[in-house]
Amino acid sequence: MQSKYAQKWWTPERFLRKKPLLEQRMALLRAVRGWFEGGGFWEVETPILQTCPVMDAHIHGFATDLKDRNLAKVKTMYLHTSPEFAMKKLLVAGVEKPYQICHVFRNGDDSPKHSPEFTLVEWYRASTDYKAMMDDCIHMLRHAAEKLGIFEYKYKTLAANPFLAWNMISVAEAFDKYAQINLDECLEDNVEALRTAARKAGVSVRDDDRWDEIFFAVMQEKIEPHLGIGTPAILYDYPLSLASLSKHKGRYAERFEVYVCGLELANAFTELTDAAEQRKRFEAEMAFKQQIYGESYPVDEDFIDALEYGMPPASGCALGFDRLAMLAADAKDIDEILWAPV
Numbered sequence: 001m002q003s004k005y006a007q008k009w010w011t012p013e014r015f016l017r018k019k020p021l022l023e024q025r026m027a028l029l030r031a032v033r034g035w036f037e038g039g040g041f042w043e044v045e046t047p048i049l050q051t052c053p054v055m056d057a058h059i060h061g062f063a064t065d066l067k068d069r070n071l072a073k074v075k076t077m078y079l080h081t082s083p084e085f086a087m088k089k090l091l092v093a094g095v096e097k098p099y100q101i102c103h104v105f106r107n108g109d110d111s112p113k114h115s116p117e118f119t120l121v122e123w124y125r126a127s128t129d130y131k132a133m134m135d136d137c138i139h140m141l142r143h144a145a146e147k148l149g150i151f152e153y154k155y156k157t158l159a160a161n162p163f164l165a166w167n168m169i170s171v172a173e174a175f176d177k178y179a180q181i182n183l184d185e186c187l188e189d190n191v192e193a194l195r196t197a198a199r200k201a202g203v204s205v206r207d208d209d210r211w212d213e214i215f216f217a218v219m220q221e222k223i224e225p226h227l228g229i230g231t232p233a234i235l236y237d238y239p240l241s242l243a244s245l246s247k248h249k250g251r252y253a254e255r256f257e258v259y260v261c262g263l264e265l266a267n268a269f270t271e272l273t274d275a276a277e278q279r280k281r282f283e284a285e286m287a288f289k290q291q292i293y294g295e296s297y298p299v300d301e302d303f304i305d306a307l308e309y310g311m312p313p314a315s316g317c318a319l320g321f322d323r324l325a326m327l328a329a330d331a332k333d334i335d336e337i338l339w340a341p342v
Contacts, residue, residue, distance in 0.1 A: 009341060021337050024148065024329040031147035032121060032321070033101065035140050041099040041123060046086035048103070052300040053078035055244055055282045057289040058212075060107040061297065062116075078297065079105040082318055083122055084245070085303045088271065091126055091314055092306045099123035101321065112333040113263065117342050119321040124271075126312045129247075130254045133268040133317040134234055137258050138166055140319075141232060144328065153232075153327035155261035160228050160327075162260075167233040171252070174235060179203070179222040187251055188241045194218075210292070212241070227259035234258055244281040247272050258319070260327055268317035275307035 005011055036043065053061030061078040068074050080086075083100050090098050104120045125132050141162040145151065152159045175183040179201040186194035191211040198205050198214050203221050205214050227233040236256035243253030246269030254270035272278055279299065286296040325337040335341045 009335075018336060021325075021329040021331055022339060025325045025337050027148055028144055028325050028328050029101070029321070031144040032140065032324075034147070035143045036099045036123065039097070041097045042095055044087065044090060044095065044098045044100050045102070046080075046083045046090070046100065048080050048105075049077045050080045050085065050300070051075075051077060051302070052085065052297045053105075054081040054297065055285050055299075056081075057285050057292065060293070060295075062105045062107055081106050082120060084316070084318070085300050087122060087124055087316070088311060088314075089303065089306045091124055092309055092311045096126040096312075097124070112335075113323065113326075115322065115334050115338060115342055118334075121319040121321050121324075122316065124314050124316040126314045128313070128315045129270040130236070130256055130268055130315045133315045134168075134236075134256060136317060137234070137266055137268070137319070138162070138232075141260075141324075144324070148328055150328065153260050153324075154330040155263055155327055156332060158229055158261035160230060160232050160260045162232055164231040166231055167227070169227075169233065169235060170237045171235060171239070172237065174223045174227075175218065178226050179218050181218065183239070184251075187239055215239070215242070224259065224264070225262055228261050228263065228265075232258060232260045232265075243269060244285045245272055245278070246270055263323055263327065264320075265323050265327070266317055266319040268315065271311070271314045271316055273307060273311045273313060275304050278307055279304055 009015065049066070059081050061081050063076055063078055066074045066077045081104055083102055087098050087100060099122065101119065101121050103117055105117050107116060109116055145153070145162050151163070152161045172183040175181040181197040181201060186197050188211050191214070194211060194214050195205055195209065198218050201218065201222060203217050205217055227235060234256050237252040238255045240248050240251055240253050243255040246253040246255045248254070256268055257264055258266035282299050290296040322334050322337060326334060329337055331337050
């Protein structure tokens with residue numbers, strides 16, 4: 001009869017299989033932290049409990065009750081999905097180069113590449129734009145590989161050498177190259193044009209799919225499988241509606257994502273610092289979230305106040321540490337590089 005403990009992750013026999021991967025994770029953590037320390041960043045810590053967990057319509061937080069000494073509810077609070085709002089307040093306070101390695105929480109994510117609780121590396125640079133974050137990502141991944149003694153990151157059958165020139169491609173260029181779609185003609189106000197173009201490209205979409213659903217379907221089927229193969233890729237300049245916290249230029253925004261072996265690894269942008277414009281975008285994003293998911297989050301008024309007070313021009317990036325550990329250790333499932341699964 002099979003032992004009832006046979007499938008427990010904490011049995012020494014099962015845990016032994018993970019030890020080499022976890023040793024690689026520890027070495028990676030030292031390398032990443034060393035890169036920041038060598039660059040003169042300040043390691044900061046901000047509260048996990050926040051008034052607002054996120055202002056992205058498609059990211060979902062965990063709610064909890066804040067209570068007083070009599071255990072009466074004071075207000076609803078949320079576990080942060082990113083330390084973004086608090087770290088930007090530190091930019092206002094005068095911390096020019098903050099970074100943080102912390103646990104964050106996102107509900108509704110369930111796949112070999114996701115965990116509802118995971119480790120995020122987030123950092124900012126005052127007086128820069130998103131090109132500085134591009135350089136940071138390139139240098140950090142190269143530094144980490146050097147410290148680990150590896151020459152490429154791996155995922156399943158794919159590999160990417162960070163020491164080669166990275167593939168820099170705009171979202172519009174990627175849509176044209178991999179799906180033969182002219183994105184300029186299919187932006188947010190022209191859902192039928194994007195629907196028609198997606199079907200012509202062989203992507204299955206429904207008659208009632210929203211513009212963003214069609215966009216992500218094209219991304220998943222036609223574009224992401226080509227990104228970060230052989231060398232990491234930076235996909236930049238997203239449509240404005242997909243970058244509510246970033247500075248815009250025309251109908252696109254100064255936002256990019258890093259892809260390695262087809263895996264999305266990091267998300268970065270030039271920060272929006274206009275308080276009135278930020279409030280407008282937050283309210284639109286939450287109205288959209290309420291419409292499609294039946295839930296929304298309150299605006300962090302303290303964050304708006306900080307923008308009004310004066311946040312310096314800045315750029316910021318959030319990188320999924322667990323995914324980077326997967327790539328460094330050649331793991332197939334995120335649970336393989338977590339000390340304990342959720």
